[in-house]
Amino acid sequence: MRSRNWFLVATLFCFAAVGLASGVALAQEAFPTRPIQVIVPFPPGGVADLVGRPFAAALEKELKQPVVIVNKTGAGGAVGMQAASVAKADGYNLMVALSSISVMPVVDDLFGRPSTYKLKDFAPIALLTADPTVLVIKADAPWKTVADFVADAKKRPNEIKYASSGVYGTMHVAMEMFAHSAGIKLRHIPTGGGGPALNALLGGHVDAISGGPNVSIPHIKAGTLRVLAGWGDKRIPALPDTPTLKELGYKDVEFYIWSGFFAPAATPAPIIKILREATAKSVKNPDFVSAMQKMETPISYMDAPQFQKFWDEDAARLAKAVKNIGKVQ
Template sequence: MNRRDLLRAAALAPLAHTTLTRAAFAQGYPSRNITMIVPFPAGGQADLAARPVAMALERILGKSVIVDNRAGGAGGSVGNAAAARAEPDGHTLLMTLSSLAVLPEADRLFNRPVAYEVSQFTPIARVLADPTLLAVLASAPWKTVQDFVDDAKQRPGQITYGSSGPYGTLHVAMEMFAVSADIKLLHVPFRGAGPALTAILGGTVQAIAAAPGTLKPQVDDGKLRVLANWGAQRIASFPDIPTLQELGYKDVEMYIWAGLFGQSALPAPIVGRLREAMGQVMKSPDVLKTFEASGSLVAYQDAPEFSQFVAADSARLIAAVRKIGRVE
């Protein structure tokens, strides 16, 4: 071997060592318990998605999968950022919502330091993708969206609504609707959809945007009334509820999708193992039954399709945030 070949071999040695190390590591994955960060309190869409998925992953991967609710507020930004900073070894995953792309844009809108970027994550699987629903107390005077809009125009800024935090999924949905309806509502942020739901049930706020799985038990118990859905079509769990597009709000569309992510530097063999496992999870009868009972049907996408979906949905939501502008 001549000097040039020796130098080339020496230069390639670290890369070969890293590749072999990653491959060997992935072969033994997981080597310990897995933490699945949910950047919201219990009771919301991300938590609803995480718990049955974590239980099924435990059976498939042979290690405990611990759901870690990081209820730090900021619309989920705190938990998303924690997952982005975690070691990319597959032992810290993130189950998050469509606000993943919105929150960095909100930081830029307010000239704040950006907590994380979407580019720090790799999509693994989409789990749920429900349209947002507009709900009020069953005792509220509004029977229709038109009732709600007419009252809001008579009393600008006096009708309160709860959300999972500034520029979180539920906040953006309500402001998107408010802009289209030319009304002014009063935003009351909470640390997640669960606390926002508790607030409306207790009369602290008067309206809420939330996922079907979050609202269905309360509607079935006669505590809440759903007025409209932000989707492109009606849904099976609320077949009599019109879409906002049906009612004339053509530019209003919002989905609360929940998906599993790893870090962008996650080795390809580990991503492949997680994709394979999630393919099995999303066919599990127990998982399907749990989601069906909650009113949220499975909307599984594997990583390639999910990556395309995230890119397209993120672009649409970022455009909506820019149109909404700076709101509190």
């Protein structure tokens, strides 16, 4: 009798364990069951937004649920990135961010203040795009070459103005890397994002920007802007006649505006796996590919492990650049 009772208990335990495992599996398979929010920490019109929207549309087709872009702007992207870092880690709160994600923790350390967020607060899902910034000026500006620009800047320190996406944002860090290498002083005019910075240049309110090729090339082709150089280690295929700052002799000026897809760090591994698999398919979606081609932005897809390595190396490079810039109030 006693043996039979033990047998019944063991049998029930086994069924319960199988049921629990099945329930977990079903819960994992069910993701997602409702709309997903993707934070873009910059305004419409900038690189993150222009990449994020067609990517979200492609991801929607893979996940069979609405994927909604939410622009949460401010403080050079820090407002949106902080919001994403503390969002519920359930797979329904994600983010498309730029390389500037690596900057704010270094800035917080520089000023000795509590961290807005830490890099470990995010789980990288995939690298989507990577483009070197380009030095862009108005087509009617007096400078025909980088040498002209630098010579004039040395004659008129702090008079040549450039716009950026915000203090310590990608456009700010890139331009200060160049200024530091060239030994010049430029006047920094921060704005709310890449789109507003470009508009400031187009409107004649500033003299230059370090912009993403994808948002600059249409205006270069239209004859309203002129490009002087790029920040990459090689020339941009869409701008074959534009030299790199590196080949012009400037050191420590390699810089890329890359866009990456992230989740809060505590997001369950099975959900991250689903998102990684969906992303791998989404970047091959014909509509997304076409959108990036129209923007002349190369898709530079890397899955999470490779992206993590890339991100670590880039973050180290940016940390050095921010320390060179120092404190900016």
